[in-house]
Amino acid sequence: MPLALNEEQRMLRDTAREFLQNNAPVSLMRELRDSGDSKGYSDAVWQQMIELGFPAVAIPESYGGLGFGYLGAGAILEEAGKTLAHSPFYSTVALGAAAITLGGTEEQKQSLLAAIAAGELTLAMAHEESNHHQPNTVSLSASASGDNYVLNGKKLFVAEGAIAHKLLVSARTQGNNNDQDGITLFLVDRNSEGVSCQTSTMIDSRNYADIEFNNVKASAANIIGTVNQAFTILDKTFDYGRICLAAEMLGGAQTMFDKTVEYLKDREQFGQKIGSFQALQHRAAKMFAELELTRSAVVGALAAIDDDSDNLPIMASLAKTRANDTYRLITDEAVQMHGGIGLTDEMDIGFYLKRCRVSIHSLGDSGFHTDRYATLHGI
């Protein structure tokens, strides 16, 4: 399992960094928020990302991708986290393409992955039904009717739910609400009859929707994986997503840390730089240590995806827990160490603080992942 990026991956990271710093800086996010944009990203920037081949990075070459793997995708997401550059990349590539790669038939992979790689198809993962991440809690029902299924129920907080072309919907085809068995994954056009979206405004100014399914017809041909057996694919897809999200969070944490250290070297009180106060120095040093540990966990987890390691669930829970705790620590400290100005909208700190909060609760907070990590260790 390699933990140092190779030259190809470093070049990809540098390309992403340069592109995003120049074309999608935090000021772009601010503009989108100020204009009340409902998508939370710029189509023009996404088009350019497609031209640079970003959606294709983690898709295998045999399906029209570039085959850089997830260390490549993670590098892009980390850079995006640094400037809070939002795009369909996370929902479509990190989650959507993963589900199709893991569970799709050869035919589905040929058509869908190629469309994602070419930037023609965007996806959203419609799974959660409560205000906490619960991978095996599914009550939205899919009942067989001839060759097809009929979906009824509601999904909450679906990222890009109101704008993606297609939805990946987890549905109950058998058993009780919390059973791992009996879940089936459907690919549904967002414009299908009976699908209605209500957008939620969230603090990170990105797009989330609650989606109602009212007698929505889904064809059996659009099932991803096996009927009743989607949980394995779903949880593995979530692991890919947890790790990719952790990579984005790492980028945000790194930026907030760098900005805070810069401020400590600049701001003066009591006739000296505030960075000369040991009370602040030691806290900054601890943040640095946490950040480095988090980077190792994230890179290790991305490598675990690329290696198809048996350790993937452990690595995913490790990476997400570390990213949750470190991003929170650093954004909280960023506000505190900036003093009053840290609370002003004029500074970008608040954007990171808010994005951090939403990220923590996406795909599992630290309580969830610490418990999962413990269970995976048999304790």
Added chain:
Amino acid sequence: MSTLDQFRKETHDWLVANCPASMRTPQKRSEGVYGGRRASFPNDDAKLWMDRMVEKRWTAPDWASEYGGGGLSAEETKILAQEMEALGCRKPIVGHGFWMLGPALLEYGTEEQKLEHLPKIARGEIRWCQGYSEPGAGSDLASLRCKAEDKGDHFVLNGQKSWTSDGDKADWIFCLVRTNDEGKKQEGISFVLFDMETPGVSVRPVPLITGESHFCDTFLDNVVVPKSQVVGEINKGWSVAKALLVHERTMMSQIERNMPKPKFSTIDYAKNYLPLNDDGTIKDALMRNRLANHLMRDQSIKLSQQRAFEEGMAGTFDMRVSTIFKYISTEEKTAKDSMVADMMGMTGAGWDTDRFTFDEYTKTYEWMSNKALTIAGGSSEVQLNLVSKRGLGLPEK
């Protein structure tokens, strides 16, 4: 097969053929081999194992062969360590000579000094101790006062060193002395080597909270040290001292790798000593959480050490990161020892080997003795100062 794979295979085969079976069993703390004039071995196999490794020149695998080493590359050295760990081989010999003085001499010693001292370390003939701290100079090491008077071709030393680990068992000492009282305190220090049998050297063991006393006060009374035994330039010993501290801290960051492999994992302790549910999971939710958090931290630290090594090889390592390891590793180790003792409950406070197993007694012992890890070699607070100033470039007052 690549050259490294070939090397791995040959190493594995050699270890299997040469490491006695008893040297592949978990080691008790008291069974460590340190060599020296008064070397002691827990049994014949330990001596045989050391002798074979000395002959193979793998006691100091990465030192050049003229200095008694094996001349292995960094990758090969790592492979040897990995294969030894995989087979559960005990360290044939350990000590300050290998961890600290050797690397510092390689960097700063004269050719004569290297040829004289390094082979004796590698062969286990001379055991070293460290004379840095003094009663008035701990964290503020550079304020040391032990005086060295210039007498032309030699110095005469007078003063006291404290906390000299194994000062009563070592043969030679590397010692910081003051050769100039004027100017900046760092600029009047010299780094000297001398035999502990030199007239005027005396040691007094100091009992610790563990009941043992392998720490000594060391008294220097008109001790004569030839100038040929100064490492680096006179008055510039601080550079040597700091370089050596980096090696000491690296060793302490990897303390578990450098110590006998434990018989049980933290999970074993949880399962053996805590109340469990019927499915074998831990009843106490807080303890389960504490253990999971420890496992995650431990895994993150190991990944970070591995990443640092790989990035070092790839030439992309950010040197600032090296400042964090002593702090994070030793803090985690002491937290873990405390957690394991808590898992054992009353047994974790047991203090004899009749009522308690040797392992239980050792855990209690380690909870106390490993508190030294966050103090010695630069305390955690001093390390945080280092991270913030060297690592992050934060300003001085």
